[in-house]
Amino acid sequence: MTTPHIRDFHPDDLDGILHLWEQAKTSDAEPVYALSEVIASCQIDHAVVAVDGDRVVGAAVGRAAHAQGWIVFFATDRTVASVRDSAVGARMLAALERHMAPLGLAKLSALMPESQTRLDDFVAQGFELKKNLRYVERELPVQxxxxxxxxxxxxxxxxxxxxxxxxxxxxxxxxxxxxxxxxxxxxxxxxxxxxxxxxxxxxxxxxxxxxxxxxxxxxxxxxxxxxxxxxxxxxxxxxxxxxxxxxxxxxxxxxxxxxxxxxxxxxxxxxxxxxxxxxxxxxxxxxxxxxxxxxxxxxxxxxxxxxxxxxxxxxxxxxxxxxxxxxIGLPDTGARRAIWSGYLPSDVAAAGLVDLDALVAHTDGFTPADIEFAARRASQAALERALHSPGGTGAGVEAGPTTSDYLEAVRSTRRTVSEEVASEFLEDIDRIARL
Missing domain, CATH: 3.40.50.300 (P-loop containing nucleotide triphosphate hydrolases)
Incomplete structure (x- = not known):
């Protein structure tokens, strides 16, 4: 029985990597990294393989991020006798570490599924099992x-x-x-x-x-x-x-x-x-x-x-x-309340001195843009009043917009949607809407 030979990855080894990845996927210890990531790291990062004759029977793939190294993929074909009876896994890890040594890494780490039980190769190479750690990930929507x-x-x-x-x-x-x-x-x-x-x-x-x-x-x-x-x-x-x-x-x-x-x-x-x-x-x-x-x-x-x-x-x-x-029609009562709440300054809202019900009632027929305009106009009026007050500091809740400021701004705001347009919209809902 021959002992598997450890060497650097070659593009011709991709079929062997694919076989090992598929083999790992069907086991209880499914690979953490996707196949596309493994192949990419084989080609542009660092990878070694174990070869028995012309057959790839093991692979260790790593990548570096600053001073931290990660093992992206590690697998051995346990169906092959020469793999079961030799320390081929530990030897691959040692070869990968030598391959990445010139990078000056402070750590070399591996993520693996909880069901992974064969840790002897890692232990033999000096890896320590870290407890009480959790792994979280998020797939970014745009590649x-x-x-x-x-x-x-x-x-x-x-x-x-x-x-x-x-x-x-x-x-x-x-x-x-x-x-x-x-x-x-x-x-x-x-x-x-x-x-x-x-x-x-x-x-x-x-x-x-x-x-x-x-x-x-x-x-x-x-x-x-x-x-x-x-x-x-x-x-x-x-x-x-x-x-x-x-x-x-x-x-x-x-x-x-x-x-x-x-x-x-x-x-x-x-x-x-x-x-x-x-x-x-x-x-x-x-x-x-x-x-x-x-x-x-x-x-x-x-x-x-x-x-x-x-x-x-x-x-x-x-x-x-x-x-x-x-x-998409004019905001209803609940929507207007939510919109107004978003425009009240936090201190004013916390003090509860503004009659939100009055603002909601007086802006029936307003669009969200109309409410925004009225809210900003009221805030500007309150700021100008505070600046022209004795001392001109504008400190204190009383310097903030009041119910009167908001209602005055509402009265002076021209509605975007006329009664005629609003009526036509209701007709269009009956005639055209498809829900």
Whole structure:
């Protein structure tokens, strides 16, 4: 019986590494690192293998991070007699350590599943078992190779927590959570119940009601890349708006997951009419072709938003293009309370001197943007009053905005949504909404 030979990794050893990884995966001690990470470290970091004849019977793979070294993969083929009857594992660890010695590492560590019982090779090489340690990890939603494409598109990964930060609007949030987020975030669960994850949704409602906020919150909730498409920016492209739009969607297809947002979509999807056809009709036609192609890709959600849903081309909203047509209306009582609470200075809110019920009652019909404007106006008025008071320090809770300041700001704020627009929106819900 020959003793396995220890040598440096060679690209021809990849099949052997794959066999060892698959063998470990089917055991109780499944590898901690994914196969892609193991292969990458074999090629660019440090790796040694144990070879019996021309067969790879063991591997030890490591990488360094500053003064800390990590063993990314360690496995031996225990079905081979020469492996069982020799200290090949300890020898591989010693060879890997010598390989990494020039890096000046202070520590060499290994992560392994709790079910791993064969620690003799590590103990023989001087490793100590550390107790009372916990291992936590998080998979980052955007990988390195996607960042270049994302930058070219002007997209970004939004911060976590935007979904929870949407104040009130509980009815809309519950609807979007059930219809959009859950099927996309839990595709296996959706498949069990025969639910097809949505690919495109239309948000409509009066200006300033939070359609863009919801689109960003959905991307944040899913932890998907957020790409906003601006037709006005694409219009100057030498290929023309239609060509630039197609190129943009082709580049988006390179991302693993993406929420694509087009605001004020009526600019490029309005009713097609007139002879000869206007240049925008070609753009509308192109968009109508792109949506079915977009829908064929998994891990994608197109969100379009419009303030004027009646102006959209009839073919644009038909079944097969948009799964849902969701109304986003004016904030209800709970939403207005949440929005106002977010704008009250912490000291003022803690003192409880502002009549929040009065602010909520007097802003029925206000958009979130209207409430923000009134809140900032009241704060500015209170600051100016404090600066012109004796001493001009503005110290004390009494220097903060009062109920009167807020109500005066509300009275002087012009509502974005008129009664007529609000009434038309209710009609559109009955006539167009698809939930």
């Amino acid at each position: 390195r190779e996607e960042l270049v494409v994302l930058r070219e598109l002007g997209g970004r990964l939004l911060s976590r927590g935007l979904w929870e930060g949407v104040g009130g609007m509980q009815k809309e949030k519950e609807l979007l959570e059930l219809r959009l987020v859950t099927p996309l975030a839990e595709p296996d669960l959706a498949e069990r119940f025969g639910v097809v994850p949505p690919r495109a949704v239309m948000l409509f409602g009066p200006p300033g009601t939070g359609k863009t906020t919801f689109a960003k919150a959905i991307a944040s909730r899913l932890e998907w890349s957020f790409v906003e498409v601006f037709p006005s920016r694409l219009s100057g492209d030498p290929k023309g708006l239609a060509g630039a739009l197609r190129e943009t969607f082709q580049k988006i297809s390179e991302l693993e997951h993406a929420v694509v947002f087009i605001d004020e979509v009526e600019e490029i999807a309005s009713h097609r009419q007139g002879e000869p056809p206007s240049p925008l009709q070609g753009v509308t036609n192109e968009l109508l072709k792109l949506i079915p192609e977009f829908r064929e890709q998994s891990g994608r959600l197109l969100i379009c938003a419009t303030n004027f849903i009646r102006s959209l081309d009839t073919a644009f909203l038909r079944h097969g293009r948009f799964d849902y047509v969701v109304p």
